[in-house]
Amino acid sequence: KPLVFSGVQPTGNLHLGNYLGAIRKFVSLQNEHDCIYCVVDMHSITAQLVHEDLASQTRSITAAYLACGIDPTKHIVFNQSRVMQHAELAWIFNCVARIGWMNRMTQFKDKAGKDRENASLGLLAYPSLMAADILLYRATHVPVGDDQKQHIELTRDIAIKFNNDFSHRIADLGIGVELMMGEEKVNGFFPLTEPMIEGPATRVMSLRDGSKKMSKSDPSDLSRINLTDDADTISKKIRKARTDPEALPSELAGLKDRPEADNLIGIYAALSDQTREAVITEYGGQQFSVFKPALADLAVEKLAPIASEMRRIQADTAYVDAVLKDGGERARTIAEGTMKQVRQIIGFLQD
Numbered sequence: 527k528p529l530v531f532s533g534v535q536p537t538g539n540l541h542l543g544n545y546l547g548a549i550r551k552f553v554s555l556q557n558e559h560d561c562i563y564c565v566v567d568m569h570s571i572t573a574q575l576v577h578e579d580l581a582s583q584t585r586s587i588t589a590a591y592l593a594c595g596i597d598p599t600k601h602i603v604f605n606q607s608r609v610m611q612h613a614e615l616a617w618i619f620n621c622v623a624r625i626g627w628m629n630r631m632t633q634f635k636d637k638a639g640k641d642r643e644n645a646s647l648g649l650l651a652y653p654s655l656m657a658a659d660i661l662l663y664r665a666t667h668v669p670v671g672d673d674q675k676q677h678i679e680l681t682r683d684i685a686i687k688f689n690n691d692f693s694h695r696i697a698d699l700g701i702g703v704e705l706m707m708g709e710e711k712v713n714g715f716f717p718l719t720e721p722m723i724e725g726p727a728t729r730v731m732s733l734r735d736g737s738k739k740m741s742k743s744d745p746s747d748l749s750r751i752n753l754t755d756d757a758d759t760i761s762k763k764i765r766k767a768r769t770d771p772e773a774l775p776s777e778l779a780g781l782k783d784r785p786e787a788d789n790l791i792g793i794y795a796a797l798s799d800q801t802r803e804a805v806i807t808e809y810g811g812q813q814f815s816v817f818k819p820a821l822a823d824l825a826v827e828k829l830a831p832i833a834s835e836m837r838r839i840q841a842d843t844a845y846v847d848a849v850l851k852d853g854g855e856r857a858r859t860i861a862e863g864t865m866k867q868v869r870q871i872i873g874f875l876q877d
């Protein structure tokens with residue numbers, strides 16, 4: 527049975543990229559699937575251990591999930607550190623995965639920078655914890671932005687190696703399920719998770735530089751639209767977004783080598799639920815002086831209500847905490863079911 531899992535780190539400002547690349551998809555998937563949405567607070571300490579606003583940031587991401595429309599009574603919303611099985615399975619995956627796999631991760635290379643020897647060991651092992659998040663629930667589908675693709679591929683590699691290393695134990699215990707590996711049917715314990723990276727905004731770029739991803743950590747606030755920005759701020763940031771002086775092309779091919787224009791078209795398409803082709807058909811030949819105000823109106827219409835709903839929910843700390851506690855309890859039940867079997871497969875003695 528398909529199960530959706532995804533997570534967001536409680537660091538910095540949630541922005542339009544997080545919304546279009548991930549959270550909006552979380553919302554649309556909940557009508558047809560069982561979903562688990564996590565605030566990955568343990569991941570957020572890999573880059574910065576001392577994190578004075580961790581609790582408020584965790585509540586803020588939770589409020590964003592709820593403000594965007596995730597229903598915590600039908601699905602599970604919780605913070606990762608509440609369910610200690612994430613750390614337990616991550617440890618086991620640290621022993622399954624190879625150091626070389628971790629060293630090749632582009633996110634590690636970017637975040638560690640030049641001084642890799644001084645990065646935390648947690649930053650290197652980050653993808654192991656991410657694989658544990660997903661596989662603890664044996665999730666089959668993970669909606670994410672394009673930047674997480676490599677981590678999901680690594681999650682599959684870990685599942686494949688675990689299934690393979692323990693194939694006899696899994697068969698002896700009779701707890702495997704049939705999995706398709708390409709054309710071949712194999713018996714395994716962990717599923718091979720599929721990333722869901724679709725639509726016109728899987729990689730939203732900075733509004734100041736079309737070659738850089740929109741990111742929580744960019745020092746320029748003008749580079750991103752935060753989910754908490756009010757209508758005036760959203761309009762101002764779009765007005766100031768960097769562009770080239772040409773009119774919009776009348777075909778998609780004309781966006782090649784025009785990364786800023788390409789980005790704004792993708793954002794418009796995603797916010798209006800249209801294809802990029804449809805947007806080019808409507809605005810091809812127009813100047814940015816026409817397109818930018820239209821984009822600003824659209825963004826305000828879609829995003830401003832989320833900001834005010836987020837503020838309303840966030841003010842009710844008791845409610846947010848109750849959602850996380852209840853979600854944590856439900857997540858823990860599933861996670862412990864998986865871990866009982868994993869401990870058995872490995873040969874750890876348990877009660």
Ligand code: TYM
Pocket residue numbers: 531532533534535536543544545546547548549566569655656659660668669670671672673674677727728729730731739740741
């Ligand atoms: P994080 O917190 O950096 O980002 C959360 C989600 O937002 C997406 N995203 C973007 N999408 C489009 N354009 C952008 N500019 C952009 N920036 C961010 C990310 O792809 C992500 O989907 N490692 C993850 C968190 C995580 C996770 C997991 C995700 C931990 N465990 C298990 C899925 C499943 C991360 O750092 O996301």
